[in-house]
Amino acid sequence: MPKSSSPTPSATSSVDKAAVSQRIPVVQIATPSTKIHVREQKGVFQRLRQHSNTLLIAIFFLIPFINYQGRQAILFDVTEQQFFFFNITLWPQDFTVLAWFFMAAAFALFFVTVYWGRVWCGFLCPQTAWTFIYMWVEAKVEGNHHHRAALDKAPWSLSKVRKRVTKHAVWIVFALLTGCGFIGYFMPARELYVDIFSMSSGFWTGTWVWFFAVCTYLNAGWMREMMCLHCCPYSRFQAVMFDANTKTVSYDATRGESRGPRKRSQTTELGDCVDCNLCVDVCPTGIDIRNGLQYECINCGACVDACNQTMEKFGYAPNLISFTSENALKGQPKTSLLSLKSLGYASALLIMIVLIISDLSHLSHIQLNVIRDRQTLYRQVGIDQVENSYQLKIRNKTQQMAFYQISISNDDPQKQTLQIVTDSLIAIKPAEQLDYPLTLSGRLSDRTSDSTQQTVQFKVTQIQSLDNPTPTEPANEISQTSRFFWP
Incomplete structure (x- = not known):
């Protein structure tokens, strides 16, 4: 499938209408300095993403506070070189179990990718979860995407300083909590939070907490989509796992083209795409899904919700943009549910699970x-x-x-x-x-x-x-x- 560079959210003003009518894709280049002001969107997939992200963040922060037999239930004790997992204690010589576990998780991800594409990135990836949290804070402090874009261009004033200071203060506090949450897996969490916020922690403890806090602040607050576009290795090789039946966020060009604006009650020979550009405005990576499958797409479903909202307003059928497969778009029947790729990943996953069970059953105390x-x-x-x-x-x-x-x-x-x-x-x-x-x-x-x-x-x-x-x-x-x- 063709790929193109990521367009900027201001694509509406720059789209060549003649090119659209001739179905010529308009390629728009987004530079690293371009800031994407993502439009807020509601819908089925956004509710699902919010719930899954909330659950992920809650689990991340709460797990270190679970106690078992008077001890933190899950703890990587680096000083004593022990890993406590409820009633299981792993020592360095037992860490092959952890290796099998991470390999099993990787093959499970690959197996899901064969059927649902990059759905991990959109709904369960920590990078996505923390980025959306920071974007939510930004929207609450500075307003919607129009207000944020205007604030960027506005001269410095007391109001602008107040909003920016408030936003970054909240970002820093959440980053510090995230640093504590991460280090809480390597040392007793209850004492850690008290020591950090009372500024009585040791030098190395405070250094590591602030190191991960700074990483979180820069990553989720400033880099955002750049992590997905340029740093994430999964985005580069995930397409290799796709086949014609893999469900990804896709645009039905046969139904949507030729695209163009129109009034709601107007009869037209144009396709169903009204060229509202909402699918670009709500995309956290700033791409236009109508240009085809692109590695930048994280399958968060924001464009699906935005397009379905527009289709409902115009009285058109939903799912002009939807989670669908290449075969479904072409109207071809689905081939066998089990492909060689899925069988290979499933076999590897099963082997890893057997190795984990075997190692745990033969674990000497x-x-x-x-x-x-x-x-x-x-x-x-x-x-x-x-x-x-x-x-x-x-x-x-x-x-x-x-x-x-x-x-x-x-x-x-x-x-x-x-x-x-x-x-x-x-x-x-x-x-x-x-x-x-x-x-x-x-x-x-x-x-x-x-x-x-x-x-x-x-x-x-x-x-x-x-x-x-x-x-x-x-x-x-x-x-x-x-x-x-x-x-």
Whole structure:
């Protein structure tokens, strides 16, 4: 499909009527310095977008305030290198689960794109949500799009200064809240908000909060559509996932052309498009959807609501601009619902889900590392006794106090010649790593071979309590092999 540069919202005054009547597209160039004053629009899709954006923002801010068993339910603790997700604790070695999760989310997005195009960008993307929030504040303070455009051209006055200061003050406060909301996923959120707004936070905490606040302020307040047009990688490759049945915001040129203005009661041979230019005025990226599919379109549906509003006023059928597919516009029947692309993305998504479930089901709640005493291979005690020393690093990866029993074994339990000299029952606090010294002892008279080395397996098993060494259900244990040296 043809693509063109993004037109400016002032396209009505610059459209060549002769070119329109001849169905010649008028290409209009929007420079980066052009500010788009988006016209406010109401309608079905805008209500859906507002509700989805509100839900997204509410979830973003509220999740860090959810507690679970006395702890923030979802927390990336960078200092302790832990990720808490309700009753699951992930450590750096478990982060493959997060990798599978993000890959699954990507394939889920690709799968939806095959059927509904860039609908993510219009209804769920954080960039869209925050941009529309900032645009809503701007409209409440400075007025509608006509008033905002006039205010830009007006000379500086007390009224203009007041409006601009008010707008940017609200923007900065919301940006600061956003910075707190984001950092609240990496440190306790309740203390964070108090520290930031009471100006008692530490240097690095305040630095990171203000860094993300400044990014939000510049991104949603100033860059806006430039992020979608020039920075977002998804906008560049999303069209590769489209096929003839993908539903995108499209203009029915067969029905709409030749376009042109007319009175409501006037009989005309023109198409249904009355050339009101509302579809351009309400577009947050400033494009004219009548020029065909363009990568700048974020599928927010604002032009659909605007066009349907005009069609209703003129007594025409709705959906001159609508969410539809290329085949539907051509009047061709829909092909198979499952294409090779959708099957491929669905298969990849299923594989990622299986990997996530598999990793979570095999997630160990104990971490064990056995380190031998490297300075002394063995100690001979008396005539018949030999001892080896070890350092066991045992980590309790759960969020509760846990009790463990340490045991040893070799390939033939009937010929077990080694014994643990130190205490084998231990308690470890939540998320704590215990460095536990342990000594093994063996009798030379019980030695089963002439080899100077013997393989020994250390096993750590979670038990009910120190007074009740019964293994927990389901069993939770881990083991690691090492060597015992004889003279």
